[in-house]
Amino acid sequence: MSITAAHGCTVISRSGRIVAVAGIDGVVVVDTPDAVLVVPALQSQLVKEVVEQLRAAGRDEVL
Numbered sequence: 580m581s582i583t584a585a586h587g588c589t590v591i592s593r594s595g596r597i598v599a600v601a602g603i604d605g606v607v608v609v610d611t612p613d614a615v616l617v618v619p620a621l622q623s624q625l626v627k628e629v630v631e632q633l634r635a636a637g638r639d640e641v642l
Contacts, residue, residue, distance in 0.1 A: 580592055580597065580598050580599070581597065581598075581599040581600070581601075582599075582600050582601075583599070583600070583601040583602070584601055584602045585600045585601060585602065585603050585604060585606075586604045586605070587604050587605040587606075587620060588600055588603065588604070588605065588606050588607070588608070588620070589606075589607045589608070589620065590607075590608045590610075591607075591608065591609045591610065592608075592610040593610065593611050593612070594610050594611055594612045595612075596610060598610045605619055605620045605621060606618065606619055606620060607619075607620050607623055611641075613640065613641050614641040616629065
């Protein structure tokens with residue numbers, strides 16, 4: 580993981596890939612083996628909407 584010139588960011592990597600963020604502020608990055616989620620930290624409540632949309636689309640394998 581590499582965070583350069585970024586502030587207020589949370590980066591979670593569980594995939595084994597290298598995740599880098601640069602020049603951004605206030606984001607949450609979650610990297611899993613089958614999906615990557617990037618959302619503004621102040622709008623993290625949107626994750627619930629994304630999950631609902633994925634379930635409605637039958638994409639339970641990424642939840």
